[in-house]
Amino acid sequence: MKFLFIINPISGNEDKSHLLKLVKAKLREKDEIEIFKTSGKNDLKKLKTKLSETKFDRVLVAGGDGTIKLAAEAMGEDSLPIGILPAGSANGLANDLNLPLEPKKFIPIALYGKTRKIDAIHINDQIGLHISDFGLNAELIKEYESSSLRGKLGYALNSISTLFQSKGPYDFKIETKEETFHKKGIMLALANSKKFGTGSVVNPKGKIDDGIFEILLFKKLDLIEILKTLNEGSELSSDFIEYFPVKEATITTKQPVDFQIDGEYCNSLQEVKAKILPKKLEVAVE
Structure with missing residues (x-):
């Protein structure tokens, strides 16, 4: 087999050289591997060129949700099968797929494991695989990306200032083929799965391969409800969150609101068009 190994050097605030050594040590005798390191400059264009010039059998990704999205x-x-090596600050997709987080367990799966097809969401001109959102969480990611602090500590420290500086609540207009809603909240998420990268279960009924996604409207900041998301069996209050299962929707806001896709800050937007892409991606899972 011929592998392309995509490495995000800065994700998760950890050196990836040890992962490369471990992967090479697990390769079968006639297998080959090429390395692609992201730089933050024209990565998508460069990666498209690499994939068009060389025939690969599987793509390996060492990074977080944003790096998987890039691939x-x-x-x-x-589409080629993707093997995930969880190495981001938050590994939401890996958590949702119940992938192990220890290299000795996830490397064999990434290289030679059986695959499963999962959905994606087409969001404006991009792809979302996990959870994307307007509002509070996007504001946090914006602050995190401009900070020198990486990893979970960076998220934690930046979240404190973001909570006090948030401009929410916001007015959202949600249009589906069936009806239109006008709602107010501190955050609106497009969820293709159950959990945020922190492990918080915000979409208990979410399935990553059911042909739909959920719009999640977070109405207010409620510490008790936030703590409940850490327990997968907890039922969240309707005063805290509303769910809208859809295949396609357009969300508009009265003013530009910060928006992120899979942990990557996009911009302040006033409109997002989202549509489910069933069985879009093939991922190694066991």
Whole structure:
């Protein structure tokens, strides 16, 4: 087999050289591997070129949700199996797929494991695999990306200032093929799965391969309800969150609101068009 190993050097605030050594040690005798390191400059274009010039059998990704998203977008319609090596600050997709977080367990799965097809969400001109959102969480990611602090400590420290500086609540207009809603909240998420990268279960009924996604409206900041998300069996109050299962929707806001996709800050937007892409990606899971 021929592998392309995509490495995000700065994700998760850890050196990835040890992962590369461990992966090479697990390769079978006739297997080959090429390395692609992201730089933050024209990564999508460079990765598309690499994939078009060379025929690979599987793509390995060492990074977080944003790096997996990059790989999915670069492959376009010619999808290859992806092996995930969880190495981000928050590994939401890996957590949702119940992948192990120890290298000795996830490397064999990434290299040679059986695969499963999962959905994606087409969001404006990008792809979302996990959870994307307007509002509070996007504000946090914006602050995190401009900070020198990386990893979970960076998220934690930046969240404190973000909570006090948030401009919410916001007015959201949600249009589906069936009806239109006008709602107010501190955050609105497009969820293709159950959990945030922190492990918080915000979409208990979410399935990553059911052909729909959920719009989650967080109405207010409630510490008790937030703590309940850490327990997978807890039922969240309707005063805290509302769910809208859809296949397609357009969300508009009265003013530009910060928006992120899979942990990558996009911009302040006033409109997002989202549509489910069933069985879009093939991922190694066991």
